Amino acid sequence: MQDDIDHVLIDRHAISRRLDELAQAIAVDLKAETKDGPGEITLVPILTGGIIFLADLIRRLPIPMQIRVMSVTSYPGTATSSRGASIEAELTKLPDDLSNNHVVVIDDILDSGNTLRLVKEVIQKRNPISLRTCVLLRKKIPSAMEFDVDYFAFDIPDEFVVGYGLDYNDYYRNLPDIVTLKKHVYAQT
Ligand code: IMP
Ligand code: MG
Numbered sequence: 152m153q154d155d156i157d158h159v160l161i162d163r164h165a166i167s168r169r170l171d172e173l174a175q176a177i178a179v180d181l182k183a184e185t186k187d188g189p190g191e192i193t194l195v196p197i198l199t200g201g202i203i204f205l206a207d208l209i210r211r212l213p214i215p216m217q218i219r220v221m222s223v224t225s226y227p228g229t230a231t232s233s234r235g236a237s238i239e240a241e242l243t244k245l246p247d248d249l250s251n252n253h254v255v256v257i258d259d260i261l262d263s264g265n266t267l268r269l270v271k272e273v274i275q276k277r278n279p280i281s282l283r284t285c286v287l288l289r290k291k292i293p294s295a296m297e298f299d300v301d302y303f304a305f306d307i308p309d310e311f312v313v314g315y316g317l318d319y320n321d322y323y324r325n326l327p328d329i330v331t332l333k334k335h336v337y338a339q340t
Contacts, residue, residue: 154333155336156326156330156333158331160331161328162329163315166287166304169305170207173285174212176302177212177302178214181212184281190281191216192214192252193217193218193254194216194219195218195220195245195255195270195274196218196221196256196257197221197223197266198221199316201258203316203324204287205218208285221238222241222243223237223269224237225237229320231311236269246277247277249279250278250279250280253279254282256271257285258285259286259288260288260289260317261286261288261290262290264295267286267300268298270284283302284301284302285301287305287315288305288307289307291307313330314328315329
């Protein structure tokens with residue numbers, strides 16, 4: 152696996168430091184929302200790429216919350232560009248009614264914006280009190296930069312990256328750093 156890495160874009164220490172800042176900002180906003188008004192906090196991680204980010208983020212958020220997962224596919228198998236987002240119903244555990252909830256969607260990366268657009272639409276229909284989006288990475292391309300995301304940790308160049316939850320053909324999610332892969336990896340599949 153290590154032999155497949157071309158270069159490290161963001162290492163584990165930089166991720167950890169940035170997550171401290173990001174969690175602080177999110178905690179301040181959510182505490183303000185729930186201080187005087189009604190509502191519970193619900194985090195919605197997008198499977199599978201968002202799970203490592205979620206795990207590290209929530210342990211920095213000292214506030215009561217529930218987790219409700221959603222599964223969205225857009226990069227099936229060995230695809231390295233979006234094929235259009237669709238929801239996987241069996242793996243999605245979203246309550247029908249979110250009218251007492253402040254919702255924060257957590258995903259690994261913002262690329263075409265198709266995933267978050269779809270997810271926001273589906274959640275909005277369930278009438279949350281507030282709805283925010285949070286991604287670890289945002290690609291420096293117009294579709295991602297124009298998307299109105301509430302929180303992001305890093306802007307990255309328009310490259311295909313893996314590690315820290317992000318996959319290629321479902322592999323490499325367990326790499327602790329965010330990296331690019333050598334060309335021979337894509338040539339094989
Ligand atoms: P979007 O729907 O095009 O914004 O892309 C969001 C989803 O595509 C993410 O949740 C990822 O699963 C996947 N994705 C986009 N870019 C990359 C990448 O560079 N590496 C791995 N997965 C990616
Ligand atoms: Mg994903």
